[in-house]
Every structure is written in C-alpha cells, then in structure tokens.
Amino acid sequence: MDKISGLPDAVLVKILSFLPTKVAVSSSILAKRWEFLWMLLPRLEFTSQMVTTKPGLGDFINKNMPLHRAPFIESLHLLLELSRRDSKPEDIKRWIEITVSRNVRELDIFYGSENENIFPSSLFTCKSLEVLKLKWATLMDIPSRACLPSLKILQLESVKFVDEQLLQKLLSICPVLEDLSVHCYKDHNMEEFTIIVPSLLSLSLFIPDDWLFDGYVIDTPSLNYLKLEDCNHLNHNSLIQNMPKLREAYVDVRYFLLKSVIESITSLEHLNLCVCKRDSSNLLGQYLLKDSPKLRVLDISIVGDHGMDERNGMVCWNQPSPVPECLLSSLQIFNWSRYFGRPQDRDIAVYILKNARHLKKATILADRSEHFVPNVQMIKELALSPRASIKCQVVFVEDLKWFV
Known part of the structure; x- marks a missing residue:
C-alpha cells in the first residue's frame, strides 16, 4: 500500500476512475493520502444505493459536491429512487449547476418527480454538454435565450412536459443534435407533439398503447436510421415526412398509420420487418417492396415477445x-429468422428468390417449435425453387435456440 500511495495523484486518480464511485469514495479510509483523491475523479455516479445509512445520499452530495476539485467534470450520473429519496429539488438543481460550471460533457439524471423543477437555467446554456439523458423527470420551462451548441445525443424516457410545445422547443435549441430517443410518457400533458430537427441522424420513438393524444409530426431531412414503435391502438394522426437520406428502419405501427410511414422511406436500404401480424404479408408485397427502390438488405423475422396468436395468423x-x-x-x-415453412412463408421466400436478380445470399433459419412443416420439406421447397440470380447462395439452418 505504501508503494501505491507514493504514486503521483494523476496515476492514483486514473486507478480510481476504473472503479464505481461508491468504491472510489470508500478508498478515502485507507490512509490520509487517499482521503480526498476521489474528489479529483472526472466521472461521478451517485445512486440511492450508494449510501444506506443516515445521513443519506442527499446530505453526502451536499457536503462533498462543492469540494470536488477536478478541473472539469466529464460526466455525472444521478439515480435517485423515489422510495429512497432524501434530497430536495433545490439540492439537485444546485448539483447540476456545479457540474455545468465545470464544463460537464454528459449528464444522466433519473429523478421521479411530479411537477418539480430540478433543472437550473444554466443547464440550457451549457456550451460543453454533448450527452443528456433524462428519465422520469419533469420539464417545466426552457429559458428564452437557451442554446445547447454541442449537444449530440438526447435521450428522454418517461419525461413529463408540462407544456406540449416544450419538446420541440428543447429540440430547437440543439443545432447539432444527431441522436434522439423519446420514450413517451402516457400521463403527460401533450395532446400532440412535433419533432423537427434538421441535423438528426438517428431517431427512436416509442408511443405507449393507451395514451390519449391527437398525433405527431416528424420532419428530419438528414435522418439515416428510424426506429418507430407506435403501439397506440387509438386513432391518431402521424405525419412523417422529409426523410430523403433514410437508410435503415425498424417500424412497428398500427395499420392505419402505414401510409404515412411508407411514403417517407423511399430511400431505405435496410428493412427489418416483423411478420407476426395478419396484414404483414400484404404490407411487404403491396407497399414496402414497391416503395423501397434502393433496398439492399431485407430481414424478415418475428420479434420474440410478440403474441403467438398474431404470428400464427x-x-x-x-x-x-x-x-x-x-x-x-x-x-x-x-434473411429470414424463425421461418415456419407455412404456405404464406414459402410463397414469400420463393417469390423473392425467383425475382431478385442481384441477390447474393439468402439465409433461412428454420423454426420448427410450432411443428408447422417438417424440416426436410422446408429445405426441398426452397432448394428446388427457381432463382433469378445465378450467384445466389441459399443457406438453410435449423434454429435450435427456439427449442430450449
């Protein structure tokens, strides 16, 4: 221990940086040499489980955050469980202010709150912030002169917006935003929302099934990747437009939204289609293939947690x-994973092999867990089917993982 303690501060801090913050803090009891070294760590993670005795986590951070001595804070991860929370909104606001003053690059805040403002105005003018992750927080307001000039990644999970304009207002102050993830919260006050981000490259959007709202608008002219899961069974509008650069998409939406989605993906190069729903085959044949003239990769699958009755129908x-x-x-x-070999499955696979003139490889992973068709018959049907591409290699594999 004496030899290690004799190392320079920079080396010891580097060692501590590989440990969870809780463990790094506990090193302060080793010797006087270690007492304040953890306060030089550029990455901090404070969770409710970190302090299990009284005084609690809030008191610990209040005492030590002002004493933190690192020249800048690379990241702050703050996880405060509602059942174990002992801190006040003004405390959290002060902690965030301190990290902003230290040129923080990444903020990850989990705070279950109801109409409590934990965000200081300085957060929305932070020039160094590149990654912002918020979960279960409430966004009350955005200052008029707000701007996040370096923010590239924004993740919003179950964030409550007190005003339906706040989401787009937040997005409008992020001029270089590239990656956006929005997991909507069914109990917030938005009846409709808009996502207009000229710089956005990747968008993941989840709509819960029983949220009463009117709809949404997506306008992202630079988008390369789209993941849209709209599980809402209630009738609502979706206007999805201006995606000339879209290359890959994962889409799981209700049938009445398909037209709006399909019209936006004409430049799609990689399609992953789940065929569990009754209308999946017509969706593929009558819309997706026709409206994706640049498609290079087609993956057909069944998402593991989708209902058995749906995929059989x-x-x-x-x-x-x-x-x-x-x-x-x-x-x-x-590629086709979980291929059952039913007549509708066979007809789709044979049609693609028969007409895809530039196909290089077709991989079929057979799933016999439902005992639809014997394995030998599956292989024979596809092996003997005509192929438009003489270079096409057909690989047929029995997907054993589904038998476990």
Missing part, C-alpha cells in the same frame, strides 16, 4: 405485380 401472400424495382436492381441480402 398471417394471411396468404398476394404477390406484387409488376415486380418491385428493388428486386430487379438492388436487393443483395435476404
């Missing part, structure tokens, strides 16, 4: 006519 395949442009000119990779 996919209707028969009505093949598109004429043959979609993507099959004639661009499709190169075709």
Whole structure:
C-alpha cells in the first residue's frame, strides 16, 4: 500500500476512475493520502444505493459536491429512487449547476418527480454538454435565450412536459443534435407533439398503447436510421415526412398509420420487418417492396415477445405485380429468422428468390417449435425453387435456440 500511495495523484486518480464511485469514495479510509483523491475523479455516479445509512445520499452530495476539485467534470450520473429519496429539488438543481460550471460533457439524471423543477437555467446554456439523458423527470420551462451548441445525443424516457410545445422547443435549441430517443410518457400533458430537427441522424420513438393524444409530426431531412414503435391502438394522426437520406428502419405501427410511414422511406436500404401480424404479408408485397427502390438488405423475422396468436395468423401472400424495382436492381441480402415453412412463408421466400436478380445470399433459419412443416420439406421447397440470380447462395439452418 505504501508503494501505491507514493504514486503521483494523476496515476492514483486514473486507478480510481476504473472503479464505481461508491468504491472510489470508500478508498478515502485507507490512509490520509487517499482521503480526498476521489474528489479529483472526472466521472461521478451517485445512486440511492450508494449510501444506506443516515445521513443519506442527499446530505453526502451536499457536503462533498462543492469540494470536488477536478478541473472539469466529464460526466455525472444521478439515480435517485423515489422510495429512497432524501434530497430536495433545490439540492439537485444546485448539483447540476456545479457540474455545468465545470464544463460537464454528459449528464444522466433519473429523478421521479411530479411537477418539480430540478433543472437550473444554466443547464440550457451549457456550451460543453454533448450527452443528456433524462428519465422520469419533469420539464417545466426552457429559458428564452437557451442554446445547447454541442449537444449530440438526447435521450428522454418517461419525461413529463408540462407544456406540449416544450419538446420541440428543447429540440430547437440543439443545432447539432444527431441522436434522439423519446420514450413517451402516457400521463403527460401533450395532446400532440412535433419533432423537427434538421441535423438528426438517428431517431427512436416509442408511443405507449393507451395514451390519449391527437398525433405527431416528424420532419428530419438528414435522418439515416428510424426506429418507430407506435403501439397506440387509438386513432391518431402521424405525419412523417422529409426523410430523403433514410437508410435503415425498424417500424412497428398500427395499420392505419402505414401510409404515412411508407411514403417517407423511399430511400431505405435496410428493412427489418416483423411478420407476426395478419396484414404483414400484404404490407411487404403491396407497399414496402414497391416503395423501397434502393433496398439492399431485407430481414424478415418475428420479434420474440410478440403474441403467438398474431404470428400464427398471417394471411396468404398476394404477390406484387409488376415486380418491385428493388428486386430487379438492388436487393443483395435476404434473411429470414424463425421461418415456419407455412404456405404464406414459402410463397414469400420463393417469390423473392425467383425475382431478385442481384441477390447474393439468402439465409433461412428454420423454426420448427410450432411443428408447422417438417424440416426436410422446408429445405426441398426452397432448394428446388427457381432463382433469378445465378450467384445466389441459399443457406438453410435449423434454429435450435427456439427449442430450449
């Protein structure tokens, strides 16, 4: 221990940086040399489990945060469980103010609150902030002169907006935002919302199933990746537009929203389609293939947690006519995981093999857990089917993981 204690502060702090903050703090009891070293750590993580005795976590942070001596704070992760919370909103606001004053680059805040403002105005003018993650917090207001010029990643999970304009107002002060994730909270006050971000490259949006709202607008001209999970069964509007650069999408929406979604993905190159719903085959044949002329990779699958009744009920395949442009000119990779070998499955696979002129590889992972078709018959049907591409390699694999 004496040899280690004799190392320079920078080396000891580097060692401590590989440990959880709780463990790094506990090193202060080793010797006087270690007493305040953890206060030089650039990455801090404070959680409700960190302090289990009285005084609690809030008192610990109030005592030590003002004494933190690092020239800048790389990141602050604050997890305050509602059941174990002993801090007040004004405390949290002060902690965030301190981190902002130290040129923080990443903030990760989990704080279950009801109409409590924990965000200081200085947060919304922080020039160094690059990553902001908020969970279960409430956003009350955004200052008029707000700007987050360096923010590239924004994650909002179950964040409550007291005003339905606040989401877009927050997005409008992020001129270089590239990655946005919004997991909507069904009990907030937004009846509709708008996502207009010219710089955005990746968007993940989740809409809960029983949220009463009117709809949303998405306008993201630079978007490359879209993940849209709209589970809401109530009728609502969605206007999805201006996505000329979209390359990859994961879409799980109700049928009445499909037209708006499909019209926005004409530049799509990678499609992952879950075929658990009854209308999945018609969606693929009549819309997705026709409206994706640049498609290079097609993945067909069944999401593991989707209902058994739904995936057993996919209707028969009505093949598109004429043959979609993507099959004639661009499709190169075709993958099907959890292939059951039912007539509708076979018809889709055979049609693609028959018409995809530039297909290089087709990988079929057979799932016999439902005992639809014997494995040998599955292989024979696809092996003997005609292929438009003489270079196409068909790989047939029995997916054993589903038998466990």
